[in-house]
Amino acid sequence: MVRIPGFWRSRRGAAATTSAATSGAGSKRDARGVEAISPELALGAGFLIETAADGLHLHAPRVDLRAERLVALVVEPGERGPMLAYRVFDPDRQAADKAYDMHWSEGSSGGLWEESVKSKLLAAESPRLPIGSRLADAGFEQVSDGIWRHSRFGSTITAVVRDGEVGFYTPTGNAAIDDVIRRSRVVGPVQVQTYRGPQPALRLSGEWMTYTLEQPFTHPLDVEMTRPATRAELGLPEVTLPDAPAAGDETERILGLTEIDGRPVRELEAWMRPFDPDRPSEPVDFNRSQEGFLGPRDSLLRTLARDNEVVRRLGLTHEELAVTVENATTASARFAVKQYVGPDHHRYRIEANGSMGVQPSPFRDGGVGSSDYRVVNERTGSALELSDLTASMARRGFYQGPGTSYRSAPEDIVRTFTQLSEKAGGEQKIAQVVAEVDAYFSTLDAVDRSSAAGELRPSAPAVADPDRPGGRSANGRTSRAPDVPGR
Structure with missing residues (x-):
């Protein structure tokens, strides 16, 4: 059983022995409402800055508690950094033992059950010692008056002792926002509305956005982008965009594919179709999408070929579309951006909707998604629906089939993002290309539905291809449809 500290036997005596240790750091509140407690440290909106x-x-x-109630503490290595274990004395506790053991570690907090750590707490129990001595015994080093720091096990724990209280702080654990914070300055404490009512929060101004943080969370609130963010600032790898669109024969090559990444096209196409878990169809895989990446009658190769021809003839590449989408959705997902500032300072509204589950990519490339986004161009009103998977699939030239509600057609991406629309030649050019390409593929579908053998199949470049006078194919010949009865 824990020894009762002198504080509870004689408040007057305890005050005499602990006043020097718990008087804490000196403080001074600046014009921003931030309270400096040392040359390098300050307190604001609950954060240690x-x-x-x-x-x-x-x-x-x-962890925050009265210093005299902390009768023992140890710091042990945890799965994700240091674990702070501590014993608290509570004279009002309705139990024979007035002390109980607790812990905090990254991703876990609450009661302490490890017997080995409980034994160490029992051995470290020292209620009569000043709080500074108890911190030192646990491996903390004093860095200034009333401020102690433990720097082992891959991270830090900072203890601030002031006004008879001891608070333990650890670094925020969001790598993406931590990089933004490092390049920010403190604007000052503010109030935010939450389900708990008004709560204190900290307003900061970074290199490309201003934002608010509410402790202990580090997901930004009320974000305002002040300029377009680079991919490095968004936490994305740099990419090299192709110099020119694919050659004209790329569409013909797509139509002749039998495998994609080693998977038969028929198998991949079946996987992409809508899946009913109550009446599962082949292939039976509960990672499939109920809505489908393709509609029930969509052809994967026709979809890929049609979209490739649209992107190619607009003078763009799939990588350009993918990067544009990826930048916007990442700004929303990682930084809660709702008013997105894109290249050339064009502005867009982004609405994000998350779901509890995740949807794997049909290409088995490790990609998963759980959020959908609606992007609206504030100047033109053009809008489109995106998802977490749109960018990675666009790199493969796949924008989902016309028969699914999740399709993000390449022409809609181009229309919505102004820098793409301008490069493509504007709305009139986009409409012309889409109409011509769709007319070609409608003709191709009619040929395939025909039972007449030997009908000519038009070549993709034959649709007024500006890259080839006369619309002839790469080898100067038209292609004939395979003579397969019943196609």
Whole structure:
């Protein structure tokens, strides 16, 4: 059983022995409403704010209690960094033992059950020692008056002792926003409305956005982009865009594919069709989409070929469309951007809708998605629907089939994002190309439906291809449909 600290036997005596240790750091509140407690550290909206050589760092509060109630603490290595284990004395506790053991670690907090750690707490129990001595015994080093830091096990725990309270803080754990925070300055504390009512929060201004953080969370609120963000700032790898669209014979090559990434086209096409889990169809795979990546009657190769021809003849590449989509959806997903500023400072509204489950990519490339986005061009009103998978599938030239509600047609992507529309030649050019390509594929469908053998199949470039006078194919010949009865 824990020994009762002197504080509870004699409040007057305890005050004499602990006043020096718990008086805490000196403080001074600046014009922003941030309270400086050392040359490098300040408190604001519940965060511990640190100014270091590499920029700004925020530490979120994890444990806060009266110093005299903390009778023992140890720091142990955890699965995701240090684990703070501590014993609390509570004279009002309705139990024979007035003390109980708790813990905090990244991703876990609450009661303590590890017997080995409980034994260490029992051995470390020292209610009569000043709080500074208890911190030192647990491996904390004093960095200034009332401020202690534990720097082992891959991360830090900072203890702030002031006004008889001890608070433990650890770095915020969101890598994407941490990089933004490092390059930010503190604007000051603000109030945000939550389901708990008004809550204190911290407003910051970064290099490309201003935003608000509410502790202990680090997902931004009320984000305002001040300029377009680079891919590095969005946490995305740099890419090299192709110099020119694919050659004219690429569409013909697509129509002749029998495999994609080693999977038979027929198998992949069947996987992409709508899947009813109550009446599963082949292939039976519950990772399939109920809505489908293709409609019930869509052809995968026709869809790929048609969309490739549209993108090619607009003078664009699939990578350009993918990068544009990826930048916008990443800004929304990682940084909660609702008013997106794209290239050349064009502005867009983004509405994000998440779901509980995830949808794997049909190409088995490791891609998964759980959110959908609606993007609206604020100047033109053009809009389209996107998903987490749109960018990765667009790199393969796949924008989903016309028979599914999740399709993000390449022409809609081009129309919505102004820099793509301008490069493609504007709305009139886009409409012309789409009409001509659709007319070609309608003719192709009619040929395939015909039972007459030996009918000519038009070549894709024969549709007023500006790259080839006369619309002839790459080899100067038209192609004949295979003589397969019943196609």
